[in-house]
Amino acid sequence: MFSEFLQYLFTGITIGATYALIALGFTLIYNASHVINFAQGEFLMVGGMATVSLTAMGVPMLLAVVLAVILAGVLGIALQRLAIAPAKNADVVTLIIITIGASIFIRGLAQLVWGKEYHVMANFSSDEPIQVFGAVLNTQSLWVLGVGAILVAVLVYFFTRTLTGKAILATSMNKDAARLVGIRTQVVLMLAFMVSALLGSIAGIVVAPITFTSYDIGIILGLKGFVAAAIGGLGSGMGAVVGGLALGVVEAMAAGYLSSDYKDAVAFSMILLVLFFLPRGLFGAKVVERV
Amino acid sequence: MTALVEVNNLSKAFGGVHAVEDVSFSVEAGQVYSVIGPNGAGKTTLFNLITGLYTPTSGDVKLNGESTVRLQPNELAERGMCRTFQQMQICMNMTAMENVMLGRHLTLKSNLLTTLFRLPALTRDEKAAREKATELMEFVGCGEYLNAEASAMSYGALKRLEIARALAAEPKIVLLDEPAAGLNAVETAALEELIRKIAAQGITVMLVEHDMKLVMGISDRLLVLNYGRVLAEGTPEQIRSNPDVIAAYLGG
Amino acid sequence: MAQLSQFRLKGLLILAIVIFAVPLFITNPFHYGLATQIALIAGAVVGLNLLVGFAGQISLGHAGFFGLGAYFSAITTSTYGWSAIPALVVGAIGVAIIAWVVGRPILRLKGHYLSMATLAVGFIIAIILNNEREITGGPDGMPVVPFDVFGWELSPFGQYTLFGMEISGDLAWYLFAGVILLVAVWLAQNLIDSPIGRALRSVHGSEVAASVVGVNTAKYKSLVFVISAVYASVMGALYAHYQGFVTPAIAGFDFSIILITMVVLGGMGSTIGVIIGAVVLELLPQLLADFQDMEMVLFGLILMLTMIFMPKGLLPTAANLLAKRRKKSAGGDV
């Protein structure tokens, strides 16, 4: 009984940690620009696919990872500079459609360059799973959780201790005020896209040995990340982390105890429940309306 | 006779900062009642509290004896309270006429059926609304803009248009938030005349204003706020001679 | 008033002329098929535009309502032998109730919460349609009987007589879909040019302004959300009858995104604009089909560039350009 529960929990928090990292990416960009970036999943795909193809070309793993993350970061900057910045006076809905166009474009390119097949990435360490009270834990899950925790810690440090981080926070709270105190908001937006691309690509790399990777893996993972961000309260970093983990665990528990047919429906119902009863999400920021 | 608007011990805090603290006063029907004070004194916050845009931290507001702090702005409008804004809230995606007709919203009796199939009842209703709006636009001095897009109007005209919209709802009381801000002397004089005409129709007017000449000239009573608290309350004469007010305005 | 109603009729008139002129240029029944689908999808998009363009809210799950309408009609007519019109009406009422239950509490909140709620509802609908194999045929879909009115069937494969002329089923369906689209536009236009429409537009312009003159913004947003869902449901039902086959893909997230993209691409708030959006987005894959592997890249690129350089959408941008040019030439005369 307990081992079953533990098994579902392991499954849930592993995938949940991935959702959390994607949700953090959504949150970052949403805070800086109020744009829901539907290309978020593509950062994840680029991370995984670039690492796989670089290692296949004989590049050492560590270097491949670094190059893949850099590639994703450049992509994030390019997305902001080339697609979002030129349309900065557009309606938020228009910006969202632009990110959808960008995601289709990136996916199309990936399909041309890397093909349509699924690819395997080896576990970072042993393939031998660990036994814990009758449940098994894939060593890669530990990597996902560990890297996730480190990234969250780095982000917390970045936003509370560094000037750049504070600038991003200030811009997200009040663009005009930030501009007045000399923060270049366009640069901040670019940083937000870059950091969110870095987060996404790292998530894509650590989770690839579990999920495989392909040109279209970003669609569903990106979407689940958005769901996690919505559950946590779009705009809250803490909410993104908790929302991601909660979504992962609920999915696994629903598949285990309720019905595997309807586990995704359970996950999506969570959004409705949260919106009905905790409209700002689990950790959504209180919004003060200015007239 | 009970007061039209009665404010009791009203407070509003944002985070730890008190924007309005323990404010009490009442407005009699038919008065022109002004709220003055330095920038950041909490005047607009007070208006937002009275018109239901903010929920107070503590205290109460009564309209015609009914507590209104739990009501939404549209429910207050149903009860006869309308307002304008310091930062104008004009629908720039519509024509000037449509903005004023919007003010007739509560008086229109259209349902989904008459709307979707554009039945005669709807067209009749709309015709009446348009006539009333035309009349009001002329009343506030926007007669030349009857066919204009809102986005094509001058700042001063838009300020008057907003007043016309508020009047279109046939309110018992209108709250005007800095109607003279940004207006030149001629326009301000016209505004003063307009406010007198509104008051003459028996509509209670509440005013937030910086222009002392205007305020002193038309107000029946004044409320002076400073740092969210009441500094003084009384007739223009009483306020003019109040030492605290003089200190705050001259010494501040 | 006279000016406004003249303008209203003008848009509708142009659309009617275009719709009835199209058969003169079509020689190929395949193109009728495309045109019919475009007309039906455009109808749903006109409804969605009421929500996006006039209530300023985004729905990321409208395909769910489209699919629900389609499947309700498909199941009741094909499995239970209902007549098409009662099936369509009952389905629409059901969809309206669902939209009301979801929209009412969420539209009290300010912000884009409806987009998240509709995303969830759309997915849940698609999941149910996919899983309930016994009823819906599961992921492989189910066949649908032709549309019927009082025992008279309209099938794209039939032959009909109209005003003494022999016309093919394809053409008949196209004309039917065209008329439906005209009715959809007429109703939408009536709504826009009414106090309700004014209230909705004011929400887009300044929600505070609307509320202080007594507009219950939450109520009207919910109302227009329900209306847009009903549009989707009705068009979905007709689409199912026309196609003769439905799969859960028509309730899927991808299709929801396509619908909202049609609105934004064509021009939010412009009824004729969003129809153009639907035409362009339906034809584009047909035109790009020859590019094979490049199709996806080109589609994404075109979508991105259009929105970057015409953020207001195709029709409003074109109208602006035209107005500017007119102004310039008028200035030249002086």
Added chain:
Amino acid sequence: MFKTITRCASKFVAIAAVSLLAMNVHAADPIRIGSFLSVTGPASFLGDPELKTLQMYVEKINEKGGVLGRQLELVHYDDAGNASKARNFASRLIRSDRVDIIVGGSTTGATMAAVPMVEQARIPFISLAGAVVITTPVKEWVFKTPQSDYMAAVRILNDMKTQGLSKVGLISGTGGFGSSGREQTLKAVKEIGGIEVVGDETYSGSDTDMTAQLTNLRNVKGVDTILNFGFGQGPAIVTRNYDQLGIELPFYQSHGVASDGFLELAGDSAEGLRLPASPLLVPESLPESDPQKPVVEAYKSEYEERWDAKVSTFGAYAYDGLMLAVAAIEKAGTTDKAAVREALESIQGHVGVTGTFNMSADDHNGLKADSFRILEVRDGSWKLIN
């Protein structure tokens, strides 16, 4: 629209040029073979090798002089796995491109969406999708090359019985293939008897971890084997989770994963699993006497040489479809649609890669369950069991 116009124009110019060059040799019109396939999207692993196969063999046939002295022309569209698109493209093929026969439809959904159109237009259609509903009940103009999922279920269940297994834990994908496979397995269990399904779990095509479902199946009392019906990357994840959980029960999969790509994804964890498949995966293990051996070997080597990619059983469906079409046209001696249909229906003993086809008026598939071979994964490659 512009594109279409230029395309038409360039076609016209090309035709004009050809007719000028071949003034005295009157070139016969080509035979037009239409196809709509899921070349992109979630079912691209079906459509991609299918398209490659069609392109390659149309070329080869044309090099050898074509069919009935006429060249073949392939007109193909990508439906991206979307049924509505498939219907539109089928319509375009029939009405705009005026093809003589259609070989296509990678998925059951795409095929079924096109069927009403095809039946109405009365044009022969050879589907490449698996589900039993495509040809049962028989539709006059619709044929198909893959064995049905019902046959696969029967083949698997029979093999289980011979292994003495009787309590099946079933896990399936919620996509068209898995969902239909699940239904046919439940049906086959009833008809075969002596075997039962004791657990029934599903996963969606985009799931990234199926540990929870497998844990449930393992915990079902008395379960002695597990069967996974699905395709795409999902079954590979199931296989890896199966291995990680250390489940020791005999493991069966469906023909949906009968490809070398699957072995690459699943790696060591696939060791020991069994599935029904076409002999294409094990040509060298076929006895010399097997009539399929030369066909299978030729297809495999030609495909791998041309595309520098592993051959897949799905591509073979397209191979069989094209060859059946060609055989029928040759047999009919014309491209008259009714005659070709008649010819298709009367094809007997046509040796293909998937099996030997014996069509008839009540069987538009023409294959038997035993055309499936049971394979087992040993040392990272396929071994023929029977």
